[in-house]
Amino acid sequence: MALGTMYFGTQVPRNQAFACLNHAYELGARFWDTANNYAFWANGTGNESEETIGAWLAANGTGMRDEVTLATKIGARPRSLGDGLDASMGLSRRAIRTQVQDSLRRLDVDHVDVLYTHIDDANTALEETLDALSQLVDEGLTRTIASSNLTAARLTEALETPSAHPYTALQQRFSYLEPAPSTDLSPHVLLDDEVSSLCSELNLTRLGYSPLLSGAYTRADRPLPEGYEMGPAASAALTEIGNKYRLDRGQVVLSWMVRRREKLIPVVGVSTPEQVQSAWEAVTTTLNSSDVEWLERARHE
Ligand SMILES: NC(=O)c1ccc[n+]([C@@H]2O[C@H](COP(=O)([O-])OP(=O)(O)OC[C@H]3O[C@@H](n4cnc5c(N)ncnc54)[C@H](OP(=O)(O)O)[C@@H]3O)[C@@H](O)[C@H]2O)c1
Structure with a gap:
């Protein structure tokens, strides 16, 4: 699993993030997911998550950098504090260079392992x-x-564009339940x-x-997001x-996500060590194939 660190340094104070x-590290998780705009919308500047990870790496000594897989994202950082995603820095050559240099500085590393384009940039x-x-x-x-x-359509275009290094991974919104087709999830893409x-x-x-x-x-305190519903078959299977x-x-x-055929x-977003523990127990539990199939069927009933 990848550990989602979106609110580290904002809603999740640094000591709790550490x-x-x-x-997660003690359990064996090694994949940290951040971005260069987490979490500007939560009373942050967009620096906090990367800086928290950078501080954690520094606190754990020089060897730690090579122990973990670091993924960050660029392209969806507002040009100025107070702007929104419609004024994002985007993915031009110059914007990419600036954003990566800034991310490496905040993370306090000389490279990342995975660099994502965070949202599409139709203007470049x-x-x-x-x-x-x-x-x-x-x-x-x-x-x-x-x-x-x-x-x-855009993924196809990107993959058909000649490039010395093609994209190797895609991060999209995904869960067991699917939203009604008309649901506006923007800027998220399923x-x-x-x-x-x-x-x-x-x-x-x-x-x-x-x-x-x-x-x-x-x-009970977290209703399903707008556009999502839990049918009786899905509820019973879960x-x-x-x-x-x-x-x-x-x-x-x-557990189902890591075992289904289309793995x-x-x-996973976490704010406490207990949530880390829960996620880790889930992804290390092996559901048998008939239960995976049952979940798959119930999802569409
Ligand atoms: N590429 C993109 O555009 C994009 C967009 C969104 C997110 N992400 C990445 O995905 C990560 C996860 O996103 P998310 O926070 O939206 O996802 P999520 O995994 O659906 O939700 C995480 C939240 O669920 C609650 N939670 C976690 N474990 C729980 C448990 N065992 N029992 C009950 N509640 C639990 C916590 O809420 P509380 O903290 O309130 O307790 C936690 O913050 C982010 O951190 C980020 O790295 C990427």
Whole structure:
């Protein structure tokens, strides 16, 4: 699993974020997911999550950098504090260079392992974006490039654009329940069946963010987001399979994600070590194939 660190340093104070990272590391998790705009909308500047990870790496000594896989995202940082995503820095050659240098400084590292484009930039030619990203790979500033929040059409275009280094992974919104087709999730883009098949065809690693729907599978205080509904078949499958494996419903979702045929890596948001523990127990529990199939069927009933 990837540890989602979106609110580290804002809603999750630094000491609590450190406790989450420490606990995840002790359990064996090694994949930290951040971005260069987390979390400007939560009374932050957009620096906090990367800076928290940078401080945690520094506090753990020089060897720690190579122990973990660091993924960050660029392109969706507002040009000025107070602006929104409609005034994002985007993915031009110059914007990419500036954002990566700033991210490396905040993370206090000389390279990241995965660099995502966070949201699409329709104002910059894909050739320019991919060329600028490829140059970063050649310079060793990132090991690999990836993308997030692309529609099937734009993913196809990106993959058809000649590039020294193509995207290797795609991070989209994904959970067990699917929203009604008319739901406006913008700027989020779902990992739908079409995108998922493209990933299989082109050998892209799939990652799914917001898998727990903010805790709505298990918590009475967290209603399902607008556009989502839990039908009786899905509810029964999650509960009965949960009882069988001693998992709660959110844990069943995570466990299912890593075992389904179209495997994906859940990017799980956490704010306490207990939530880290819960996610880890989920992804290390093996559901048998008939239970995975049951969940798959119930999801569409
Ligand atoms: N690429 C993108 O555009 C994009 C967009 C969104 C997110 N992301 C990434 O995905 C990560 C996860 O996103 P998310 O926070 O929306 O996802 P989420 O995993 O659906 O929700 C995380 C929240 O669920 C609650 N939770 C966690 N474990 C729980 C448990 N065991 N029981 C009950 N509630 C639990 C926590 O809420 P409380 O903290 O309130 O307790 C936690 O903050 C982010 O951190 C970020 O790295 C990427």
